[in-house]
Amino acid sequence: MKRWVTDQKGISHLRQEEAATPTAADLKDGEVLVKIYAVSLNYRDTEVCSGTYGHHDSVSDPEPFVPCSDMCGTIVESKSVGLPPGTRVISTFNQTHLTGQCTEQDLASGLGLPLPGVLAEFRIFPDYGLVKVPDHLSDIEASTLPIAAVTAWMALNTFQPVGYPIAGSDKTVLLQGTGGVAIAGLQIAKALGLTAIITSSSDSKLQRAKVLGADHGINYRSTSAWDKRVLELTGGKGADIIFETGGAETLWKSFECVAFGGVISAIGYLSGKEDSPEKRWNVNVMALKRTVTLKGILNGPRERFEEMLQAVYTKEKGLKPVVDRVFEFDEAKEALQYLESGKHFGKVVIKVT
Ligand SMILES: NC(=O)c1ccc[n+]([C@@H]2O[C@H](COP(=O)([O-])OP(=O)(O)OC[C@H]3O[C@@H](n4cnc5c(N)ncnc54)[C@H](OP(=O)(O)O)[C@@H]3O)[C@@H](O)[C@H]2O)c1
Incomplete structure (x- = not known):
């Protein structure tokens, strides 16, 4: 072979x-x-x-x-x-x-x-x-599906026991970039009826994301204060769940635009693994400012993979x-x-x- x-x-x-x-x-x-x-x-x-x-x-x-x-x-x-x-x-x-x-x-x-x-x-x-x-x-x-979609499923739903429905809630999800995890997350979030905001460096990719159901798109190159834009789009509340795939250049902004009591799912580091030295506050202060949970995600267990398949990747739901x-x-x-x-x-x- x-x-x-x-x-x-x-x-x-x-x-x-x-x-x-x-x-x-x-x-x-x-x-x-x-x-x-x-x-x-x-x-x-x-x-x-x-x-x-x-x-x-x-x-x-x-x-x-x-x-x-x-x-x-x-x-x-x-x-x-x-x-x-x-x-x-x-x-x-x-x-x-x-x-x-x-x-x-x-x-x-x-x-x-x-x-x-x-x-x-x-x-x-x-x-x-x-x-x-x-x-x-x-x-x-x-x-x-194994890495991108399962990680997205866990980032959306990580604290819930198997089978707990988050569908129908009024939660807003913020997805960073248009890579594998973010697009799987967008599709799953929309299949569950959540509101989705997505960022990208490309306006044409944002258009494609809108076709998939994204409610709002923000170009993180032309709108460097995208955290403020997320607050505007959510009436000052912020995003309930953030797919933190950016890392070094995005985490601190995520802390500024997450809802009080929201969850930042720490997934990746597309903009780097190390913070720049000029950060003002440490992660402890950032977490308490808006009573945030920062939850590290490492893919997910097989039972959650099967749960996801049954919940959204069904013929009836038609998610592909x-x-x-x-x-x-x-x-x-x-x-x-x-x-x-x-x-x-x-x-x-x-x-x-
Ligand atoms: N913890 C886990 O279990 C787990 C699982 C899977 C992936 N990950 C990690 O999550 C990250 C994403 O993985 P992936 O497989 O989805 O990657 P990917 O498909 O390679 O994603 C690439 C996209 O990320 C976006 N991006 C790059 N820099 C960005 C920035 N500064 N801010 C926002 N978006 C940015 C770009 O989107 P635009 O072109 O639209 O700007 C780029 O096209 C990686 O760091 C990966 O290692 C972790």
Whole structure:
């Protein structure tokens, strides 16, 4: 079989190689062999391939390995009672994270670092590390869900027990940028009937977000005081939930435009991982100013993935992930470079077979 391998020295160093195709004889009890059809890319994958994904202490650097974590495929051999051959499946990111909060141990089961990833034609999985694909989604669409959509689901709904409905509430959500997590968050928020404000560096991307249902768009380049604009748009109240994907350049503004008692879901660091030194207040003061909860998100457990599929990715609701562009397997470097450029809107996918 074909697979891509990274030595974490840069996307341009990725190399494609031949490896032995696993067979039924390689399976242990509870494992399945999956023929992979589609792999979707995440910001993390660009960092992993570049050797800059270093903020989890428990994630050590292995030998050259297969990158990427999100795939959709079909089981071709099975030693699992619940997942027979022919079942279409999607991978979960931290494979042992089945319920509750993510632990250090769960991080050690992350696909595409530290465990070998999915940018290959076949891979063996434990059955607990897979979920079944909703019938109405194509392989390409389904492959986008494990990191982006599950993270968005948790960012919207993290404190609630499984099954608790947030639909129909009058909450306002602020989404930063138009990448994978933000666009999944926008789609889910609108499917639940929430009000959505989204920021982007591009007016044309804001137009596309409006077509998806965004109630308001703010260009964070031309409106650098976008926090004040969020307060204006919400009648001075602020956003109840903020998808904090920006990090260094956005967090302090998020504290200024979150509603009293609101939640900032700390997701990413697209504008950097370290604060600039001129910040006036520390995070403690910023949190108490508007009685804010700053909640770190690390993807989500499998049970919340399944909850999300049943709640919004149903045929009846008709929700389909936004796929910006699909690359061929041989174009993996170009696909990762395209994602790194930030030109995309939603998700970028590699077709494997
Ligand atoms: N904690 C978790 O579980 C988790 C899960 C997934 C992702 N993440 C993190 O969340 C972040 C987003 O991930 P992703 O996969 O959605 O990334 P992505 O698809 O690569 O998002 C890229 C987009 O982010 C926007 N962006 C860049 N700089 C920005 C800024 N200063 N302010 C606002 N938006 C900005 C740009 O949108 P425009 O072109 O519209 O400006 C860009 O196109 C990354 O840092 C990633 O590591 C964390």
